[in-house]
Amino acid sequence: GENVEQHPSTLSVQEGDSAVIKCTYSDSASNYFPWYKQELGKRPQLIIDIRSNVGEKKDQRIAVTLNKTAKHFSLHITETQPEDSAVYFCAASKGLYGNKLVFGAGTILRVKS
Amino acid sequence: EAGVAQSPRYKIIEKRQSVAFWCNPISGHATLYWYQQILGQGPKLLIQFQNNGVVDDSQLPKDRFSAERLKGVDSTLKIQPAKLEDSAVYLCASSLDGGGGPQETQYFGPGTRLLVL
Numbered sequence: 001g002e003n004v005e006q007h008p009s010t011l012s013v014q015e016g017d018s019a020v021i022k023c024t025y026s027d028s029a030s031n032y033f034p035w036y037k038q039e040l041g042k043r044p045q046l047i048i049d050i051r052s053n054v055g056e057k058k059d060q061r062i063a064v065t066l067n068k069t070a071k072h073f074s075l076h077i078t079e080t081q082p083e084d085s086a087v088y089f090c091a092a093s094k095g096l097y098g099n100k101l102v103f104g105a106g107t108i109l110r111v112k113s
Numbered sequence: 114e115a116g117v118a119q120s121p122r123y124k125i126i127e128k129r130q131s132v133a134f135w136c137n138p139i140s141g142h143a144t145l146y147w148y149q150q151i152l153g154q155g156p157k158l159l160i161q162f163q164n165n166g167v168v169d170d171s172q173l174p175k176d177r178f179s180a181e182r183l184k185g186v187d188s189t190l191k192i193q194p195a196k197l198e199d200s201a202v203y204l205c206a207s208s209l210d211g212g213g214g215p216q217e218t219q220y221f222g223p224g225t226r227l228l229v230l
Contacts, residue, residue, distance in 0.1 A: 006155075032217065043117075043204070043221040044156065089155050093217075100169055101146075101219060103155030 002027040004092050006104025013080050015113045023090035023104050024072040030092040033066060033073045034101070038087045047088075048075070080111045115139065117222035119205050125228045131193035134225045138186070138207030144168075145182055146219060147190050148204040156204055162188060163210075195229045202226050 003026040013019050025033075031052035036044035050057045050064045050073065057064050061080075066073040077084055087108050091101040118137040126132050138145050144163050148156035159178065160170040164185040173180070177196070182188040192199055206219040 004155075034218070036221075043223050045221070046218055049218070091155075100158055100161065101156075103157070105155050106153070 002030060002092055002094075002100075002102040004090060004102050004104040006090050006107060008107060009105065010108045010110070012110045012112060015080060015082060015111055017080055019075075019077045019080050019084070019109055019111075021075045021088055021090070021107045021109070022072060023074070023092075024070075025092040025102075026071070027092070027094065028068075028071060029094050032093040033064070034091050034093075035064060035075050036089045036091065036103075038089065038106075040086075044089060077109075080109075082111050082113050085109055085111045117205055117207055117220055119203075119222035119225055121225055122223065123226045123228075125230065126195055127230050128197055129194040131191065132195055132227065133189050133191045134203050134205075134227075136188045136190070136205030136222060138188075138205070139220055141209065142207035142220075143185075143210050144208045145188050146206040146208075147180055147188070148206065148221075150202045150204055150224070152201070159190070192227075195227075197229050200227055200229045 006023045034049035037047045038044040048062050048064050050066050061078045063076040087106045089106045090104045093101045120135050146161050147159045150156045159173045160180045161168045162182040165182050180190045202224040204224045205222040208217050208219045
């Protein structure tokens with residue numbers, strides 16, 4: 001079955017710097033890749049997603065890139081702010097009927113002010 | 114729109130006891146998911162319903178876990194008997210459909226934090 005690896009497990013950056021989190025997946029049939037942000041004690045919330053028919057997607061300070069050949073995708077956060085501090089999870093799905101999401105282990109992002 | 118509702122928010126039980134969690138998905142969402150999130154890990158799918166039918170329960174420990182979604186709306190997840198390793202957050206999510214189209218975004222509830230002593 002699908003396996004998603006995510007790194008780094010923790011990431012500390014200075015406020016205003018950029019943060020990059022990378023994920024690799026094993027199943028070449030996967031074609032839907034969402035990113036979720038989870039603050040301490042709260043529910044995971046979708047922040048951005050990408051489908052395999054595009055290579056990059058951007059939403060204000062957040063962008064996601066996808067390399068289907070290498071089977072990896074990355075989350076980029078620019079101009080980080082203290083409120084960006086949270087755990088970020090990547091996930092992969094085949095997007096077929098059934099739509100099972102397989103999550104990475106998560107990255108703890110700390111933005112230091 | 115109202116989000117996914119779950120109850121209780123917290124539960125403490127002793128091992129070998131039973132426990133049940135409830136989830137009410139977003140109105141109109143056909144697909145409902147139960148995830149187990151162990152501390153420090155990503156959510157792991159336990160079971161997925163499409164309306165009131167099971168789509169995927171391959172990772173559900175069926176000797177102790179059961180779930181149902183009567184009438185295709187809200188759902189309950191039960192553990193009987195509980196083990197120490199069941200301590201986790203149980204997240205419910207829903208999506209408009211599970212067909213792989215743009216409506217597949219999953220929205221999560223606040224979760225139920227279970228501690229088994």
